Amino acid sequence: MKIGELAKRSGMAASAIRFYESRGLLPLASRQTNGYRDYPPEALAVLAIIRDAQQAGFSLAEIKQILPADITAWQHDALLATLRRKVAEIEALQARLAQNKAHIQSLIALIDARPQDMDCKHNAARVMASLGIAGDKQAG
Template sequence: MESFSIGHVARRTGIGVETIRFYERKGLLSEPTRSASGYRQYTEETVRQIRFIKRAQRLGFSLKEIRELLALRVERQTDCLQVKERAEAKIAAVEQKIIELQRMRQALLQVTALCQGQNLNSRCPLLDALDQTAEMEET
């Protein structure tokens, strides 16, 4: 079986050497074998795992969730339904975040509409609105 240096794996996957070490510390990658001189030796499977991790991150999965997905990936008893349920939970979280972002956008549109951006000597209505919002949240 062919083995690769950490630098080679980093170049093939487009991530840094420190990221690979970080993934190992977080349990996303298993501890690699070492050469007689102590250098880490990785396999093609490590490259596949890192690509899996990066794709899952792009889909919004946290490192904890990715660790769970990786465990399901290797477990022979894994039911596809388990993976689907996790993906559906992620979809629900994304939809909730979209709602929150739309609320934030609307609030920003409202406060920016207050500001004409013309007079430097007067108080800024946008800052005043933020001050009022902060006071309301404290009470």
């Protein structure tokens, strides 16, 4: 199939397809006598894998490492190891994000607990003191 049809069927821009091809993620298309690229039907599956892997957080380099030259010849153990590593990375990121969220929520609660008769400058000093920070910055 020509690149226009592949682009339409995959939902990707032709430029993205050419980019993936240039990076070695998509096997080089054969050329017709008129110079047009001719992609095999498997190219559609490869593009779907690339898209799904990117959405799952894989970099193009990671995708290239696990994507076999022949789409029907996956390296089972290597693929599972890579997928398990990505799950561990996602879990670590989730833990860091949960910590960041908790810290920010604590900070919001601390700032929001300003006594009604306290102005912003004094509340900022109170917050800074609670955090163990000396300073004269203003926060409302």
